[in-house]
Amino acid sequence: MANTATVTDLIRSRLNAALSPRELDVVDDSESHRGHAGYQEGGESHFNVRIRADAFEGQTRIARHRTVHAALGKDLVARIHALSLDLDT
DSSP states (O other): OOOOOOHHHHHHHHHHHHHOOSEEEEEEOGGGGTTSTTOOTTOOSEEEEEEEOGGGTTOOHHHHHHHHHHHHOHHHHTTOSEEEEEEEO
């Protein structure tokens, strides 16, 4: 059976599993980038992610970004052209 999970679904599930956030919003913003670098037909290339999680307590902004990238994994990060992150505790 083929894996039909979207990139949006994968982002959401991996971040939930790794960070147990109180708030998690994942928005596929690809359509607003039509005609720009990295746009692909069908979307799933540009994302806005907002996370509120205790896991970020005491981390610098850079450390929080690294935590998110590690949670997503290299395979998924490689499929994303642009990832805007709004991270807080």
